[in-house]
Amino acid sequence: MEVTHQVLQQLVNGISLGSIYALIALGYTMIYGIIKLINFAHGDIYMVGAYIGFFAITQAHLSIVPALIISFVVTGILGMVVEKLAYKPLRHAPRISVLITAIGVSFFLEYTSMYFVSPTPRTFPAIFGDVAIEIGGIVINGQQMLILGITTILMIVLTYIVHRTKTGKAMRAASFDTETAQLMGIDSDRIISITFGIGSALAAVAGVLVGVYYNSIDPLMGIMPGLKAFVAAVLGGIGILPGAVVGGLILGIVEAFVSGFVSSTFRDAAAFAILILVLLFKPTGLFGKNTKEKV
Amino acid sequence: MGKMLELKDLNVYYDAIHAIKGISLEVNQGEIVTLIGANGAGKSTTLRTISGLLKPKSGTITFEGKDIAGSKAHEIVRNGISQVPEGRRIFAEMSVMENLDLGAFTRKDKDGIKADVKHVFELFPRLEERKNQIAGTLSGGEQQMLAMGRALMSRPRLLLLDEPSMGLAPLLIKEIFNIIVDINKAGTTVLLVEQNANMALSIANRAYVLETGRITLAGDAKELAASEEVRKAYLGG
Ligand SMILES: Nc1ncnc2c1ncn2[C@@H]1O[C@H](COP(=O)(O)OP(=O)(O)OP(=O)(O)O)[C@@H](O)[C@H]1O
Numbered sequence: 069m070e071v072t073h074q075v076l077q078q079l080v081n082g083i084s085l086g087s088i089y090a091l092i093a094l095g096y097t098m099i100y101g102i103i104k105l106i107n108f109a110h111g112d113i114y115m116v117g118a119y120i121g122f123f124a125i126t127q128a129h130l131s132i133v134p135a136l137i138i139s140f141v142v143t144g145i146l147g148m149v150v151e152k153l154a155y156k157p158l159r160h161a162p163r164i165s166v167l168i169t170a171i172g173v174s175f176f177l178e179y180t181s182m183y184f185v186s187p188t189p190r191t192f193p194a195i196f197g198d199v200a201i202e203i204g205g206i207v208i209n210g211q212q213m214l215i216l217g218i219t220t221i222l223m224i225v226l227t228y229i230v231h232r233t234k235t236g237k238a239m240r241a242a243s244f245d246t247e248t249a250q251l252m253g254i255d256s257d258r259i260i261s262i263t264f265g266i267g268s269a270l271a272a273v274a275g276v277l278v279g280v281y282y283n284s285i286d287p288l289m290g291i292m293p294g295l296k297a298f299v300a301a302v303l304g305g306i307g308i309l310p311g312a313v314v315g316g317l318i319l320g321i322v323e324a325f326v327s328g329f330v331s332s333t334f335r336d337a338a339a340f341a342i343l344i345l346v347l348l349f350k351p352t353g354l355f356g357k358n359t360k361e362k363v
Numbered sequence: 364m365g366k367m368l369e370l371k372d373l374n375v376y377y378d379a380i381h382a383i384k385g386i387s388l389e390v391n392q393g394e395i396v397t398l399i400g401a402n403g404a405g406k407s408t409t410l411r412t413i414s415g416l417l418k419p420k421s422g423t424i425t426f427e428g429k430d431i432a433g434s435k436a437h438e439i440v441r442n443g444i445s446q447v448p449e450g451r452r453i454f455a456e457m458s459v460m461e462n463l464d465l466g467a468f469t470r471k472d473k474d475g476i477k478a479d480v481k482h483v484f485e486l487f488p489r490l491e492e493r494k495n496q497i498a499g500t501l502s503g504g505e506q507q508m509l510a511m512g513r514a515l516m517s518r519p520r521l522l523l524l525d526e527p528s529m530g531l532a533p534l535l536i537k538e539i540f541n542i543i544v545d546i547n548k549a550g551t552t553v554l555l556v557e558q559n560a561n562m563a564l565s566i567a568n569r570a571y572v573l574e575t576g577r578i579t580l581a582g583d584a585k586e587l588a589a590s591e592e593v594r595k596a597y598l599g600g
């Protein structure tokens with residue numbers, strides 16, 4: 069009884085953490101899908117999102133939902149600006165140049181942030197700290213409810229956009245075959261920009277939610293979750309949206325179990341063990357088709 | 364019959380490779396014009412340049428009196444030129460209907476789009492039977508039909524076709540070429556790239572022969588089909 073109870077409790081913790089990885093992984097995978105770039109700056113975009121949320125709450129005295137919306141919008145625009153300035157000029161450059169640029173953008177965001185907000189971690193105000201529900205001894209606290217609620221809504225909206233709207237169809241077409249998409253009259257530059265916008269906005273929400281969950285943010289907070297979300301995207305099959313969600317959830321759950329039943333020291337190692345296993349046994353990821361290679 | 368498309372002294376490069384070496388050609392309204400030539404002659408490069416996927420280094424491309432050489436690919440579709448690319452390039456993970464919808468991406472007239480889907484299904488009844496099927500599971504011939512139907516969905520005035528016969532059985536090639544003639548009769552001007560010179564010359568009004576980036580012969584399709592040079596080089600004697 070005690071063990072089942074603990075397992076379920078870790079499952080709740082894992083799904084909460086995993087939802088956050090999923091939100092970040094979605095941006096990774098969307099951006100990869102459309103320009104085949106591992107956007108190493110994605111974790112730092114998430115960090116900027118967390119700070120925007122932090123200042124919206126502490127300086128502008130907004131409540132969490134308006135803060136999330138502001139962070140979503142502003143970070144989304146930032147993502148589009150980064151794409152326009154850093155990646156768009158390299159559209160026809162070799163992939164390695166773009167990759168190196170992404171690493172440069174990552175450092176730029178980290179150290180510019182340090183300059184403006186100082187490297188000292190900030191304490192995120194407690195939100196929903198005293199709310200919790202208990203089902204059969206398993207506790208779901210207020211922050212976890214917030215995380216689960218917000219990620220569920222965002223995923224439903226994203227699925228709707230990608231599958232039902234004209235822009236979503238254009239996104240899918242362009243990530244399948246950019247050239248042919250252009251022959252349909254799709255402005256691929258615009259679609260790439262929108263993709264960066266949406267991906268960055270989702271990461272920003274994840275950043276704010278992490279601030280709420282762990283109460284602390286700092287300019288280098290994006291490095292580890294960025295890498296882990298990358299692992300999640302690879303685990304699910306990079307370029308595949310449901311893959312990013314499932315990959316993120318699995319990663320979150322594995323981490324919760326490792327820290328709950330083994331030791332939190334090994335938590336980070338678990339993610340990279342998963343990466344190695346995926347690359348060894350199914351490099352295309354859980355949802356990846358081996359035949360997807362383009363001609 | 365006015366000049367619809369005119370290429371003048373067009374030069375196209377892939378980095379250092381000079382793929383198109385100063386070609387000039389024209390397509391008049393209502394015609395079927397074919398561009399034939401061996402592997403690597405530069406046929407696809409020519410079509411891709413007209414569609415704006417490649418930028419010419421020099422020369423002009425005039426469509427209905429407007430210089431389009433500097434336009435982007437997605438704008439050129441809006442101007443009325445649509446392409447069926449080599450190898451079909453259908454969106455394999457989407458359904459037949461979704462592919463057709465993407466073909467109509469430039470349009471907003473819902474009723475007109477509906478009518479055109481119906482028209483495409485009349486041209487290619489096999490597509491209607493498979494409208495909810497994932498396009499990647501269609502046969503090669505059906506994929507070619509889908510690529511053509513998709514290109515028609517933007518209501519082009521000029522249709523560019525890049526080797527529609529590629530990889531198809533002779534009977535199916537005949538069917539496809541009959542449909543090209545029908546499309547043309549219904550008012551769409553056609554620029555057809557082919558390696559199957561026999562078939563192409565049989566339906567075209569005029570033809571150009573492309574050899575390693577240069578046009579070496581041009582003229583009436585029937586006359587070219589009868590000429591010694593073309594017969595030897597492209598029609599197997
Ligand atoms: N992406 C590319 N990069 C470099 N060179 C290219 C590229 N695409 C084509 N070429 C070269 O340009 C020349 C013309 O190629 P193109 O594809 O236009 O020929 P084609 O007439 O369409 O041939 P095919 O009948 O085989 O389709 C060839 O020498 C080819 O090697």
Ligand SMILES: [Mg+2]
Nearest residue numbers: 406407408449
């Ligand atoms: Mg070709």
